[in-house]
Amino acid sequence: MSTLFERFLDPTNRADPYSLFAELRRQPVCPQADGTYVVGTHAEIDRLMHDPRISSDDLPDPQHFRWTGRPITDLIIRPVRAEIRKRHRPFIFRDPPDHDALRSRVMRALSVERVRGMRATTERLTGELIDKLSGQTRIDLVAAVSYPLPVTVICHLLGVPPEDEARFHGWATQLATALEPNQRGDEETQAKNEETFGEIADYIQDLVKAKRREPQDDILSDLAAGDESQRMNDYDLIATAVLLLVAGHETTVNLITNGVLTLLRFPEQLERLRREPEIAPRLIEELLRYEPPVQYRTRLALADIPIAGTTIPEGAPVVLLIASGNRDPARFTDPDRFDPDRRDNRHLGFGGGLHYCVGAPLARIEAEIALVALSRRLREPRLLADPPPYRQGASLRGPSALPLAIGGVEQS
Amino acid sequence: MSEAPGRVVIVGASLAGLSAAKALRTEGFSGSLVLAGDEPHLPYDRPPLSKQALRGLTSADTTLPQPADLDLEFRLGVPATGLDRAERTVILADGSRLAFDRCLVATGARARPWPNSAEAALDGVFTLRTRDDAERIAARLRDRPGRVVLVGGGFISFEVASVCREMDIPVTVLVRDSLPLAGAVGAPLGSFVAEVARGAGVDLRLDAAIARMQGDARGRLAGLVLEDGDRIETACLVVAIGAERNTAWLDGAGLATDRNGLRCDRFCRALGADGTPADGIFAAGDVAHWPNPHDGGALVAVEHWGNAVAQARTAARNMLAGDAAALVPHDHLPDFWSQQFGLTIKLVGLAAGSDAFAVVRGSMEERRFLAVFGKAGRTVASASVDSARWLPAYRAAILEGAPFPPLPGGVDAPARVAMQSLEEPTR
Ligand SMILES: Cc1cc2nc3c(=O)[nH]c(=O)nc-3n(C[C@H](O)[C@H](O)[C@H](O)COP(=O)(O)OP(=O)(O)OC[C@H]3O[C@@H](n4cnc5c(N)ncnc54)[C@H](O)[C@@H]3O)c2cc1C
Numbered sequence: 001m002s003t004l005f006e007r008f009l010d011p012t013n014r015a016d017p018y019s020l021f022a023e024l025r026r027q028p029v030c031p032q033a034d035g036t037y038v039v040g041t042h043a044e045i046d047r048l049m050h051d052p053r054i055s056s057d058d059l060p061d062p063q064h065f066r067w068t069g070r071p072i073t074d075l076i077i078r079p080v081r082a083e084i085r086k087r088h089r090p091f092i093f094r095d096p097p098d099h100d101a102l103r104s105r106v107m108r109a110l111s112v113e114r115v116r117g118m119r120a121t122t123e124r125l126t127g128e129l130i131d132k133l134s135g136q137t138r139i140d141l142v143a144a145v146s147y148p149l150p151v152t153v154i155c156h157l158l159g160v161p162p163e164d165e166a167r168f169h170g171w172a173t174q175l176a177t178a179l180e181p182n183q184r185g186d187e188e189t190q191a192k193n194e195e196t197f198g199e200i201a202d203y204i205q206d207l208v209k210a211k212r213r214e215p216q217d218d219i220l221s222d223l224a225a226g227d228e229s230q231r232m233n234d235y236d237l238i239a240t241a242v243l244l245l246v247a248g249h250e251t252t253v254n255l256i257t258n259g260v261l262t263l264l265r266f267p268e269q270l271e272r273l274r275r276e277p278e279i280a281p282r283l284i285e286e287l288l289r290y291e292p293p294v295q296y297r298t299r300l301a302l303a304d305i306p307i308a309g310t311t312i313p314e315g316a317p318v319v320l321l322i323a324s325g326n327r328d329p330a331r332f333t334d335p336d337r338f339d340p341d342r343r344d345n346r347h348l349g350f351g352g353g354l355h356y357c358v359g360a361p362l363a364r365i366e367a368e369i370a371l372v373a374l375s376r377r378l379r380e381p382r383l384l385a386d387p388p389p390y391r392q393g394a395s396l397r398g399p400s401a402l403p404l405a406i407g408g409v410e411q412s
Numbered sequence: 413m414s415e416a417p418g419r420v421v422i423v424g425a426s427l428a429g430l431s432a433a434k435a436l437r438t439e440g441f442s443g444s445l446v447l448a449g450d451e452p453h454l455p456y457d458r459p460p461l462s463k464q465a466l467r468g469l470t471s472a473d474t475t476l477p478q479p480a481d482l483d484l485e486f487r488l489g490v491p492a493t494g495l496d497r498a499e500r501t502v503i504l505a506d507g508s509r510l511a512f513d514r515c516l517v518a519t520g521a522r523a524r525p526w527p528n529s530a531e532a533a534l535d536g537v538f539t540l541r542t543r544d545d546a547e548r549i550a551a552r553l554r555d556r557p558g559r560v561v562l563v564g565g566g567f568i569s570f571e572v573a574s575v576c577r578e579m580d581i582p583v584t585v586l587v588r589d590s591l592p593l594a595g596a597v598g599a600p601l602g603s604f605v606a607e608v609a610r611g612a613g614v615d616l617r618l619d620a621a622i623a624r625m626q627g628d629a630r631g632r633l634a635g636l637v638l639e640d641g642d643r644i645e646t647a648c649l650v651v652a653i654g655a656e657r658n659t660a661w662l663d664g665a666g667l668a669t670d671r672n673g674l675r676c677d678r679f680c681r682a683l684g685a686d687g688t689p690a691d692g693i694f695a696a697g698d699v700a701h702w703p704n705p706h707d708g709g710a711l712v713a714v715e716h717w718g719n720a721v722a723q724a725r726t727a728a729r730n731m732l733a734g735d736a737a738a739l740v741p742h743d744h745l746p747d748f749w750s751q752q753f754g755l756t757i758k759l760v761g762l763a764a765g766s767d768a769f770a771v772v773r774g775s776m777e778e779r780r781f782l783a784v785f786g787k788a789g790r791t792v793a794s795a796s797v798d799s800a801r802w803l804p805a806y807r808a809a810i811l812e813g814a815p816f817p818p819l820p821g822g823v824d825a826p827a828r829v830a831m832q833s834l835e836e837p838t839r
Contacts (some may be wrong), residue, residue, distance in 0.1 A: 053823070
């Protein structure tokens with residue numbers, strides 16, 4: 001008999017994890033057989049996100065290597081590289097004070113002005129992607145719009161040359177497994193991640209060198225600039241760049257796809273968005289609550305934490321089940337209803353506390369532009385498969401494809 | 413309490429008054445609603461007045477947001493001069509009378525004036541409580557006075573000093589005690605703030621008192637002499653020595669008022685001189701003096717933004733409560749913030765009267781820390797400097813009465829938590 005959380009992780013429940021949550025929330029903090037504590041209620045998730053006894057530094061140490069038989073590689077290069085990676089993890093896996101310094105640099109580089117400045121580019125890109133659909137009657141929204149849009153935007157912001165974008169596809173998919181505890185532990189995945197990280201790190205290192213020689217108006221140039229005493233070191237720089245790229249590839253994609261899927265399931269809302277595009281911001285907040293692209297995040301208890309009648313023991317892995325907290329009837333009235341008019345919508349879609357998503361403003365803009373444009377321009381869109389096929393991940397959850405029938409596209 | 417109210421009069425058109433008006437409407441009150449205030453302005457926010465507003469940054473607007481459908485009648489620019497409990501009317505200075513079924517007293521506090529009235533009248537001597545005050549001071553700062561002197565060791569004093577330093581204006585802060593803020597937040601934090609201020613170039617004088625101010629022939633401030641004989645040349649001095657509660661207009665109404673404000677019970681009902689709730693009269697915000705459930709019901713009066721909003725909401729609900737069983741207690745845990753010298757300081761709980769102190773996250777050296785206050789072994793307050801993200805956890809610990817120090821272990825904790833007494837400065 002598998003536990004509720006195991007059933008949640010099971011790919012066969014990917015299309016509708018939500019029906020499991022009511023039962024799961026009956027015990028706000030649920031110990032699992034493997035020693036993990038799953039937290040599914042809004043109040044407790046919110047509380048733990050602000051609790052200093054909770055650490056985000058929960059990645060397993062890389063232990064397994066596929067032996068190459070070359071002693072220098074096996075005994076020196078790889079262990080050293082593993083040690084460096086461990087010390088220079090991306091800041092979502094780090095705690096204060098280190099976390100704060102890295103994050104604040106990123107916040108500065110991802111400034112309000114820079115994000116706002118992406119509006120026009122995002123609108124143009126969206127327009128072009130939709131233009132390409134003219135003449136077609138069957139499309140996959142993921143391949144056509146949801147994937148290429150955020151990927152192009154994040155590459156543009158970071159300063160990755162457009163011709164290199166394609167290379168990130170495979171890299172990002174592979175590295176996203178770091179967010180899936182049921183995958184990241186196994187030897188095969190770890191070895192592949194090491195290899196992938198090596199490739200992406202080499203690529204970014206070269207790019208950073210180029211940016212230092214010839215700085216441009218992009219995030220990587222900003223992060224690479226300054227003398228060595230002020231800027232972050234190159235290991236952290238690479239880890240940060242990889243993080244932003246992976247996050248930019250793996251999250252907004254789901255937000256846009258989930259958005260279209262949800263709007264097609266509630267056609268009156270699609271119609272409304274078409275007529276009143278000004279509701280988009282609220283609609284997107286509700287989407288982040290109703291179908292959060294990041295369904296859960298993991299943490300580590302650094303001390304015994306008594307909470308909601310249970311004590312999470314020191315050393316225990318903790319799962320903060322955002323998707324469940326977002327459907328908690330103790331926090332939201334009629335939580336399983338998709339209601340863009342919802343007031344006081346304090347969802348956990350972007351997390352909370354010190355790890356609150358740095359890309360939130362960007363994600364909001366991209367989703368807003370994409371959904372408004374799609375609602376206006378796709379003629380008679382219809383789902384060809386409901387539910388659509390899903391990608392493997394349970395944490396970064398979203399359709400792998402969204403096949404639609406359309407009656408053509410409107411001119412922009 | 414009896415029939416559902418048809419007419420509500422709120423006296424004091426500021427944060428508490430407007431918050432109560434909003435809450436009354438949200439709670440479904442559809443009768444007539446009057447907001448009477450002596451200032452000519454629509455309700456505005458005060459915290460920016462000692463911060464951005466002095467540099468003209470938010471002068472654009474500190475007006476508090478108001479929903480369009482509030483259906484509120486303003487009576488601005490006329491002070492209330494009396495309250496007739498028998499007649500259930502508020503009397504305004506222009507002679508008009510406002511009849512009410514429920515009345516909320518939200519007249520807040522005013523800046524305590526400089527005790528020597530001749531000195532206080534000198535051109536260049538200011539207090540800071542209102543938007544007009546802030547505009548006058550801002551205008552003076554734009555003229556780049558040679559040196560600004562702040563009198564008083566409270567948060568407002570240090571905030572104004574901070575703005576002056578940002579504008580590169582020389583500034584002296586005069587504090588009567590041996591440390592600033594020590595009464596409110598204890599010596600360790602008081603000495604921290606002192607050190608930060610000094611580091612920013614503030615000429616901080618402790619144990620300093622003014623013997624006399626000096627004016628020129630045209631009645632303008634020219635300088636002052638301290639009790640130790642030192643003379644400071646200045647044409648701009650801000651008196652920030654605390655606030656006095658606006659209860660004088662209630663004299664003769666038979667309500668329980670004193671220098672701590674208007675006494676009310678935990679349901680925000682104003683008490684009569686006989687100590688029983690006065691029918692239909694409530695109080696909220698800086699003017700209220702109330703039993704704090706987090707300190708065994710000891711009376712407190714706080715001058716904090718968050719309390720004004722929370723208490724106004726509770727008062728509004730209770731004004732509409734049909735019977736005693738429907739009353740909700742005001743159980744807000746006081747909190748406060750301040751911005752100075754590039755740091756954000758936040759406080760939850762009441763640190764005054766505590767007996768132990770410890771820094772439990774970060775460190776004072778890095779100017780990024782979280783500290784807790786204990787009283788008789790329990791956690792009663794927490795202060796953060798640029799570390800507010802942890803405060804919710806400590807707020808919860810305070811509400812639970814967690815043992816001191818709470819939440820041991822975890823992220824960014826010092827190797828050893830050093831307990832300090834509240835009397836002993838940090839450095
Ligand atoms: C410069 C400054 C900075 C501050 N910064 C912070 C901060 O950073 N953080 C924080 O938590 N708090 C801060 N505060 C405190 C916060 O602004 C107050 O707690 C809050 O304004 C209290 O609201 P209130 O409505 O109870 O009283 P008030 O804001 O004092 O309003 C009372 C109103 O009633 C009017 N009134 C008085 N008598 C009468 C009468 N007889 N008839 C009619 N009207 C009358 C007054 O003129 C005033 O308009 C600051 C205050 C000041 C002055």
